[in-house]
Amino acid sequence: MISKIHILEADIANKIAAGEVVQRPASAIKELIENSLDAGAKKVVIIVKDAGKTLMEVADDGDGMSADDALLAFQRHATSKISSAEDLEAIVTLGFRGEALASIAAVSQVEMRTRQAANDLGTLIRVEGSELKEQAPVATEPGTTITAKNLFYNTPGRRNFLKTRTTELKNISDVVTRMAISFPEIGWTYVSDDEQLLDLKPSTSEGRLSDLFGERQFRSLIKLRQVSEYLSLEGFIGKPDFARKSRAEQFLFINRRYVVNRALNHAVFQAYEHLMVKGAFPFYVLNLTIDPKRIDVNVHPSKLEVKFENESSIYRFVLSSVRTTLGEHDLVPSVTFDPRQAAPGTDAHLRFLQTERMQTNLGDMLTPTQSSTPDIDLGRVFRNVERRIGDDVLQRDGEATFPADLRKPAPVPPDRIMQHKPISSGAEQLSIQDGKPIWQVQNKYILSQIRTGLLIVDQHVAHERILYEKAIANFENSLPTTQQLLFPQTVQLSASDYSLAKELLPHLEKLGFDLKPFGKNTVVIEGIPADVRAGSEARILQDVLDEYRNNEHAQTIDARDNLAKSFSCKAAIKAGDRLNTTEMLVLIDQLFATQMPYVCPHGRPIVVKISVDELDRRFGRT
Ligand code: ADP
Ligand code: MG
DSSP: OOOSOOOOOHHHHHHHHHHHHOSSHHHHHHHHHHHHHHTTOSEEEEEEEGGGTSEEEEEEOSOOOOHHHHHHTTSTTOOSSOOSHHHHHSOOSSOOSSOHHHHHHHSSEEEEEEEOTTOSSEEEEEEETTEEEEEEEEOOOSEEEEEEESTTTTOHHHHHTOOOHHHHHHHHHHHHHHHHHHOTTSEEEEEETTEEEEEEOSOOHHHHHHHHHOHHHHHTEEEEEEEOSSEEEEEEEEOGGGOBSSGGGEEEEETTEEOOOHHHHHHHHHHTTTTSOTTOBOOEEEEEEEOGGGEEOTTSTTSOOOEESSHHHHHHHHHHHHHHHHHTSOOOOBOOSSGGGSOTTOOHHHHOOOHHHHHSOHHHHEEOOOOOOOOSOHHHHHHHHHHHSOSOOSSOSSOOOOOSOTTOOOOOOGGGSOOOOOOOOOSOOHHHHHSOOEEEETTTEEEEEETTEEEEEEHHHHHHHHHHHHHHHHHHTOOOOEEEEEEEEEEEOOHHHHHHHHHHHHHHHHHTOEEEEEETTEEEEEEEETTSOTTOHHHHHHHHHHHHHHHHHHOOOOHHHHHHHHHHHHHSOOTTOOOOHHHHHHHHHHHTTSSOTTBOTTSOBOEEEEEHHHHHHHTTOO
């Protein structure tokens, strides 16, 4: 009987294998560049014609190959980079499979010139469709130049599958850009159809990003560096007001290899939670350094994906690193009076032009406030504010450390918890004695001077942020501060609110409520969170339950986050509440002790700054 199964001829087998590695010009270019980098190149020149379809050339000044190696390099599974199975466990080079050159040569017409610096002459090799056509000594510069012409000339089906010139060229440009970002110490030249698209001198990461994205975009980036025992994360993240409309400008590298990883992308995104409007994506360039033993890069034919030994801990590390860095920086949107003067490229959502409000008669709105003797260290409060709202710093001093857990803000000492005392009058005006004026405007906004200008805080959302973080901290660990009521209050709830309250009881207790379900849809409130005004406990409980339901319909958030949001929103001081100076100072102090003092849990801005420059411009001083 004739057997049905037979071994494929080498030619067909090679073409099939090539399909895995070389799907399009960009993937061939990527492999060639990786080889140049692995060979220690300091300069790489990439030339393409017709988006790589007719010609792709990658030239480097790396180590080059001996004549023997030059021939071997085109064999399948020929590699100088690993030799044992153990080596595969800890890949330190970009390539390791020994398939790229064989694959490219299987589906195109390849010419290679290579020379090691120690040799006078180099080697020329021509291979077409896996067939060796020529091997000869050649005079050439040290390094390697590989030219691949007419990709898929012998597999017309695949050639037809190539996309338009624009798309294929964009793919190549993406590859080159990623490489250029990840290897700033290397010089890059990129030419397409005789047009020089990039010419990058060796530089620092900063210099490279500024070369690639422009000085202005670069200025809106925050430097990030977080180190833990096993991991480090370094790079740049965009300020929220520099958000992009697509994910195109998100660059994640692992040990300098560009990768696509949904989980880690999500971790970065998550760190921007509440900082960006829907449909916006943060810009970032991040490189995660990890022991190569702890990852597997051998899971994807073009090495675009990696597997981690412990993905969830890496997720948490990335999330907290980005969150910390964002929290440490001045993300305060600046008010510009004239919308046309708003810096281009800045999205409107955080810019928050409050033109109308600002332009009403300021004199009428300013209410000098009286204070009871403040018992807080003013110097410290303002140092804290200045520390967080400084100039637009890109770099912070000192080593960054890996925070234990960001969801746990430092518990607020009881004496710093907001009290809602009635305003006492008659005391000296603080602004005069300290030189740091603080004003309440229309019982809604707090106005103060900072080094770089004028700071305006929305009192309600500021308090909301403080209470939200306290609530989250309470859920996580700390003991709630409960004020026991002298006269417990019995509250009648609807049947569904009653069951909701019962369901949320453990969480409500963590917030500081002391509730006893009494049956017949009534609960007895025996104690309330320290931040809730006595007398308003029944209303706040009802409001929190209502708000919880609203949020539940609106979005999918977890119960505790929902409760924290509902509580902070309902228990916070309102617009219209008059505050004395001490209360304002305590509020500002606590606000700038939070993780994210700039945006409330619902995404509204808390703080707006008017720079001295803007004022100068406004008054024609510039
Ligand atoms: P891999 O990179 O996985 O080892 P390749 O097929 O890409 O496999 O390359 C095969 C071998 O050819 C490499 O291991 C390397 O020794 C050599 N090589 C390829 N390109 C270059 C280059 N530009 N400079 C020096 N050596 C190279
Ligand atoms: Mg390779």
